Amino acid sequence: MISILDNKVLLARQIEEVAEVAGYLWQKGWAERNGGNITINITDVIDDEIRQKEAISGRMPIGRTLPHLKGCWFFCKGTNKRMRDLARRPMENGSVIRITDDCNHYEIVADKPVKPTSELASHLSMHNYLIGKGSNYKAALHTHPIDLVAMTHHPPFLKKDVLTRLLWSMIPETRAFCPLGLGIVPYALPSSFALADATIQQLDEYDVVMWEKHGVCSVGENITEAFDKVDTLSKSAQIYLTAKSMGFEPEGMSQEQMNELKEAFGLPK
Numbered sequence: 001m002i003s004i005l006d007n008k009v010l011l012a013r014q015i016e017e018v019a020e021v022a023g024y025l026w027q028k029g030w031a032e033r034n035g036g037n038i039t040i041n042i043t044d045v046i047d048d049e050i051r052q053k054e055a056i057s058g059r060m061p062i063g064r065t066l067p068h069l070k071g072c073w074f075f076c077k078g079t080n081k082r083m084r085d086l087a088r089r090p091m092e093n094g095s096v097i098r099i100t101d102d103c104n105h106y107e108i109v110a111d112k113p114v115k116p117t118s119e120l121a122s123h124l125s126m127h128n129y130l131i132g133k134g135s136n137y138k139a140a141l142h143t144h145p146i147d148l149v150a151m152t153h154h155p156p157f158l159k160k161d162v163l164t165r166l167l168w169s170m171i172p173e174t175r176a177f178c179p180l181g182l183g184i185v186p187y188a189l190p191s192s193f194a195l196a197d198a199t200i201q202q203l204d205e206y207d208v209v210m211w212e213k214h215g216v217c218s219v220g221e222n223i224t225e226a227f228d229k230v231d232t233l234s235k236s237a238q239i240y241l242t243a244k245s246m247g248f249e250p251e252g253m254s255q256e257q258m259n260e261l262k263e264a265f266g267l268p269k
Ligand code: 2HA
Pocket: 034, 035, 036, 037, 117, 118, 119, 142, 190, 191
């Protein structure tokens, strides 16, 4: 009984945390209309009562088989739903889904029939990839930060690790708290498997990935952590843009100063 209560509280807290982050995304201007998506893997906090609930939808195809998601449950923003509404009323604008045993369908299990995010293919593919590599990451975020997306309209920034080095050099926090840097995915059709596959490839090396001329994807242990990484990178982008708008090229921290940070914090890269 105690563990059932615990799970209920833990699930409610995770959904509250999604709502809190959804509000930040809207306030930052990163979530116009229905822009952006959030999915969290809630399998660990599903209690028997929810587990036994009847689905309120038929079996919906994911479009591919994701073997590591067998028996997994997710909370995700609903398709066509707004982040600002998810912030105020998460259960009316979000969807609880479970993956069926064939690993290529899902069912909606919630009081309201909200269809999950249009980026479900890329989000579930990311979760499948993360579980497959033994990661403890449970959250995936996709959003449209103005500054970072603007930078992807400049082809020299799309070369491997050019943006990473530039953004790292703007402020020590970014070097320390986005230590894997920023992967780049060339433009691909939103919601497509091509976009999903290119994103997963980048997750091999990075945990934040830019989608050229579209947005950013970030993964983390929880949704706050996934948000914080994007927020930190965006702060660096803001410092760069502010310096440029004052009419000069920012000097950036030196390679030596960044190496000193790497040593001091024991950073992985
Ligand atoms: O869900 O941002 O990329 C809205 C989007 C799709």
